[in-house]
Each structure stands twice: as C-alpha cells, then as structure tokens.
Amino acid sequence: MPHVVTQSCIGDGSCVYSCPVNCIQPTPDDPGFEHADMLHIDPATCMDCGACVAACPVDAIKSHLRLESEEREFAAINALYHRAASPRPILAPVRPRLVVRDRGEELRVAIVGSGPAAMYAAEEVLTIPAAHVTVYERLLHPYGLVRSGVAPDHRRTRRVSRHLDRIRADRRLTMRLGVEVGRDVTHDELFADHHAVIYGVGAASDRPLEVPGAELEGVVSATRLVGWYNGHPDHADLAPGLAGSRAVVIGNGNVALDVARMLTLDPDVLEDTEISPAALTALRRSAITEVIVAARRGPERSAFTLPELVGLTATPGVTVGVPSEDLGVVTDGDPKLEHLARLGEPPVSGRRVTLRYHLRPERLTGTQRVEAVEFACAAGGVERVTADLVVSATGYRGKPVAGLPFDEGTGTIPNVEGRVVDPATGAPVPGTYVVGWAKRGPSGFIGTNRRCSQDTVATLVDDYNEGMLSGSAVGALVRG
Ligand SMILES: Cc1cc2nc3c(=O)[nH]c(=O)nc-3n(C[C@H](O)[C@H](O)[C@H](O)COP(=O)(O)OP(=O)(O)OC[C@H]3O[C@@H](n4cnc5c(N)ncnc54)[C@H](O)[C@@H]3O)c2cc1C
Numbered sequence: 375m376p377h378v379v380t381q382s383c384i385g386d387g388s389c390v391y392s393c394p395v396n397c398i399q400p401t402p403d404d405p406g407f408e409h410a411d412m413l414h415i416d417p418a419t420c421m422d423c424g425a426c427v428a429a430c431p432v433d434a435i436k437s438h439l440r441l442e443s444e445e446r447e448f449a450a451i452n453a454l455y456h457r458a459a460s461p462r463p464i465l466a467p468v469r470p471r472l473v474v475r476d477r478g479e480e481l482r483v484a485i486v487g488s489g490p491a492a493m494y495a496a497e498e499v500l501t502i503p504a505a506h507v508t509v510y511e512r513l514l515h516p517y518g519l520v521r522s523g524v525a526p527d528h529r530r531t532r533r534v535s536r537h538l539d540r541i542r543a544d545r546r547l548t549m550r551l552g553v554e555v556g557r558d559v560t561h562d563e564l565f566a567d568h569h570a571v572i573y574g575v576g577a578a579s580d581r582p583l584e585v586p587g588a589e590l591e592g593v594v595s596a597t598r599l600v601g602w603y604n605g606h607p608d609h610a611d612l613a614p615g616l617a618g619s620r621a622v623v624i625g626n627g628n629v630a631l632d633v634a635r636m637l638t639l640d641p642d643v644l645e646d647t648e649i650s651p652a653a654l655t656a657l658r659r660s661a662i663t664e665v666i667v668a669a670r671r672g673p674e675r676s677a678f679t680l681p682e683l684v685g686l687t688a689t690p691g692v693t694v695g696v697p698s699e700d701l702g703v704v705t706d707g708d709p710k711l712e713h714l715a716r717l718g719e720p721p722v723s724g725r726r727v728t729l730r731y732h733l734r735p736e737r738l739t740g741t742q743r744v745e746a747v748e749f750a751c752a753a754g755g756v757e758r759v760t761a762d763l764v765v766s767a768t769g770y771r772g773k774p775v776a777g778l779p780f781d782e783g784t785g786t787i788p789n790v791e792g793r794v795v796d797p798a799t800g801a802p803v804p805g806t807y808v809v810g811w812a813k814r815g816p817s818g819f820i821g822t823n824r825r826c827s828q829d830t831v832a833t834l835v836d837d838y839n840e841g842m843l844s845g846s847a848v849g850a851l852v853r854g
Pocket of ligand 1: 383384385486487488489490491492510511512513516517518519520523524525528531553554555556574575576577578600629632770775809810811812817818819820821823
C-alpha cells in the first residue's frame with residue numbers, strides 16, 4: 375500500500391530527497407514548487423519503503439492503511455496530482471554542496487530573525503565547516519510564525535520546531551534573544567563584526583482594511599487575532615469582542631480559514647496546546663457560533679489551499695457550507711471546486727462556517743461598535759451582513775527595518791537573488807542579504823522558505839568567494 379502526504383505538509387522537500395524512486399512531487403526544483411498546495415506521493419510508483427516518513431519533520435506522511443477517516447481524502451488528492459504531473463527523472467535533482475574558498479578564517483554571519491527562513495539560512499551556512507552564525511531575535515522566544523502564526527490545534531505542523539531546535543543546537547550557532555536589530559543594535563554594528571548580515575524578519579504587519587468604519591470597536595486584523603491566541607507579546611492586550619454570535623472574516627486565504635476554525639471549534643480541543651491561556655479562557659466564554667468567510671472573487675479564485683479546506687471541513691462539531699448561488703456551476707476536474715460543491719447549503723444553527731463569494735466590502739457600520747458589513751455584490755446592489763466581530767484577513771505585510779531599504783509597494787526588502795539592493799541605483803548594499811517573507815512577500819509554507827534561504831546563502835557564498843565580503847571590519851567589536 376502506498377504512503378500518503380496529509381494536511382500538515384510544510385513543503386520543506388525533506389521527503390523528496392529521501393525517496394529512492396523519486397515519487398514525490400513537486401520537487402524543490404520544479405517551477406511550481408513555490409506555489410504548490412502540498413507535496414504528493416505517486417501511488418503507482420511508491421514502493422512503501424517508509425523513508426519519507428522518517429524524513430518528514432512534521433509527521434505528515436502516513437501509510438495508506440493508517441489514515442484516519444478525515445484524512446482519507448488525501449489519498450485521492452495525492453493520486454490526482456500525479457495523473458496530471460509531468461514525467462520525472464529516476465532520482466530527484468540534488469543541490470550541489472556549497473564550495474567555499476579557504477581564506478584561513480572563520481566565515482562569520484549574523485542572521486536577523488529566528489523564523490523558519492532565518493533558521494533554514496543558518497542550517498545552510500552551517501554546512502560550511504569553518505562558519506559561525508549569530509541569530510538575533512527581537513522576542514524572548516524563537517521561531518517566528520511557527521510559534522506565533524501556525525494555529526495551536528495544528529500540532530503536527532508545529533512539530534517543525536523540533537527540527538529548528540536541532541539547527542539551534544549546533545555549537546557554532548549563538549542565539550541572542552530579546553535583541554531587536556535597528557533598535558538595540560544597528561545594522562552597521564552587526565556588519566562591523568560579521569562578513570555578512572542576512573535579514574529574515576518576516577512580514578509582521580497587515581494590509582489595512584481601507585473602508586469607512588474600519589476603525590470601529592469590534593474590528594480586528596487577523597495578524598493581531600492570530601498573535602493574541604498564540605501569545606505574541608505585541609498582541610497580548612487584545613480583547614476581541616466575543617460576546618455576540620456572528621463573526622465575519624474578510625478575505626479567504628488559509629489564515630482566514632484558521633481564524634474561522636479557531637473561533638468555532640470546541641475549545642476543549644485546544645487544551646494542552648500552546649495557545650495563550652488568556653485566549654483559551656476567552657474562547658471558552660465566547661458566544662460566537664457562526665463565522666462567515668467573505669471573498670471578493672468567485673470560488674474558482676479561492677485563496678485557501680485544498681488541504682486547509684479539507685482540514686476545516688473535518689473539524690469535529692463544526693459544519694461548513696456554501697450557498698449554491700455563490701458557488702455557481704462547478705467544472706469537473708478541479709478538486710477544490712468539487713470539494714466546495716460537496717459541502718452543501720450552510721446550516722442555520724450550531725457551530726458553523728459559511729463560505730461566501732463575490733462580496734466586496736464597502737463599509738462597516740455601527741454606533742458604539744461594529745454592527746454590520748455592507749458588501750457590494752457581483753450582481754449589483756448591496757448586501758448587509760450583521761456582525762458582532764469583524765476580522766480582516768487580507769494579507770500580511772513587511773515592516774521597514776531601520777538602516778535598510780524598503781519597498782513600500784511590495785512591503786519587502788528590495789533584493790536581487792537575495793542580495794539587498796538600493797532601489798534608487800540598483801547597487802547591492804555590501805554584505806547584506808534577505809530571506810523568507812521579507813524577500814518574497816507573505817506567501818508559501820514553512821518549508822518553502824528552505825529553498826529560498828538556500829538560494830540566498832548560495833549568493834552570499836559566491837560573493838565571499840569573489841572577495842566581495844572582505845571581513846576587514848570583522849572583530850572590530852567586542853564579542854559577547
Ligand atoms: C497565521 C499563519 C498561519 C500559518 N500556518 C502555516 C501552516 O500551518 N503551515 C505552514 O507550512 N505554513 C504556515 N504559515 C506560513 C509560515 O508561517 C511562513 O511561511 C513562515 O513563518 C515565514 O517565515 P519567515 O522566517 O520569513 O518569517 P517569520 O516566521 O515571521 O519570522 C520572522 C522573525 O523575525 C523576527 N524579527 C522581526 N524583526 C526583527 C528585528 N528587527 N530584529 C530581530 N528580530 C526580528 C520576528 O520576531 C520573527 O521571529 C502560516 C502563516 C501565518 C501568518
């Protein structure tokens with residue numbers, strides 16, 4: 375019986391390289407890798423050796439025989455992908471090892487941030503024997519959104535922190551927690567003590583909801599809400615109003631589905647997770663039973679991935695529905711649309727999530743606090759949806775770091791192949807690199823950042839070998 379990749383896949387590609395028959399796709403070299411929903415095992419080629427199970431850091435791969443009932447759909451999802459996939463070589467392409475010119479010195483790299491992109495960059499730098507990495511993290515706990523983004527009930531996904539712990543345990547890595555670069559230490563100070571500085575600062579802000587009424591009480595961004603339930607210190611003071619029965623989530627990406635699930639699931643499920651104790655208490659008292667997830671576009675443009683939708687619909691005690699008039703005619707062959715079509719009409723009672731489409735928010739109304747969202751409908755006219763809580767989940771956005779260029783349009787640090795560049799001249803900022811969401815913008819899974827960081831470190835090593843990172847200032851500061 376073949377093995378099957380399930381929902382918690384983070385797409386880091388570890389399984390791809392462990393497979394002796396290259397039956398897992400897309401591979402990190404595939405152009406579609408960055409935007410893939412997950413990786414998929416070809417049931418026709420899998421020889422059931424289990425090597426991928428051992429390689430996966432988040433226990434996402436299971437034998438066909440061990441799938442729980444809510445996971446069975448993933449067997450079909452894996453198989454369907456391979457029916458359409460292109461022929462592949464017998465072995466997955468392996469990245470060449472980094473080759474570093476021996477200059478009789480230690481390569482010293484500072485990495486800013488400790489999220490997945492930063493830690494994968496550290497992992498790659500530490501493949502070089504004579505290298506030392508110092509990681510600077512502004513919070514007192516490491517690993518970025520693995521801890522403060524991934525939903526607490528996604529226990530298997532959060533297990534990736536064990537892999538990050540192993541990277542951290544390397545004696546050539548020093549972790550400096552509670553140090554914000556740009557505030558507690560400047561870029562120039564870091565650069566004086568290292569050959570290179572890599573920024574993996576993520577995208578900590580959000581795209582604002584630019585409609586009248588967005589400032590009303592009872593309107594929160596998903597960035598704040600997610601940070602609050604995950605115990606992020608910047609959002610500990612949030613007190614989302616959970617006294618009413620209906621929440622409206624604006625946006626329909628994976629974060630919107632996370633929020634909808636967290637607001638409707640039985641709080642007992644969150645016991646013994648890493649949820650903030652204050653958030654768990656608040657969710658136990660919450661009166662919310664219904665969440666409406668509103669998308670501007672149609673179901674064929676749903677921003678969430680199929681695995682997340684399957685996960686949401688399998689949430690015990692929560693019913694998910696889509697009004698048939700929003701769904702329209704479903705074309706055969708698109709697994710996400712077919713899954714949506716199977717959901718049926720939204721229920722009118724119980725804990726429930728309704729997926730709505732073709733609704734463009736025009737304004738939020740209310741006197742003391744938000745009472746309703748007015749949407750412009752595709753068919754013309756306005757639809758007023760009452761709401762006790764409104765969550766805007768329209769995307770994360772990067773924040774500038776003092777002393778570094780910043781692209782206001784994309785919310786990223788301007789770069790070419792990971793080298794930070796001055797946007798006015800296009801000239802590289804010496805010894806300065808970027809990885810992860812700060813480089814590409816807020817898209818992709820935890821594991822997508824691995825390939826992204828490997829690419830940036832390869833660029834850094836090219837520059838070092840070319841003598842562009844002289845390190846003349848290295849050692850100028852007292853280390854400690
Ligand atoms: C709500 C949510 C849920 C998600 N769920 C999943 C999931 O289930 N599965 C999955 O595969 N992916 C998930 N993702 C995506 C995944 O979390 C991201 O791909 C990944 O975390 C991005 O990595 P990063 O290192 O670029 O940024 P981050 O993880 O944001 O890390 C950035 C780090 O830099 C630190 N930092 C920022 N500025 C400074 C500074 N000036 N000085 C020092 N430190 C600084 C921050 O504190 C943070 O620790 C989710 C994302 C979100 C938002």
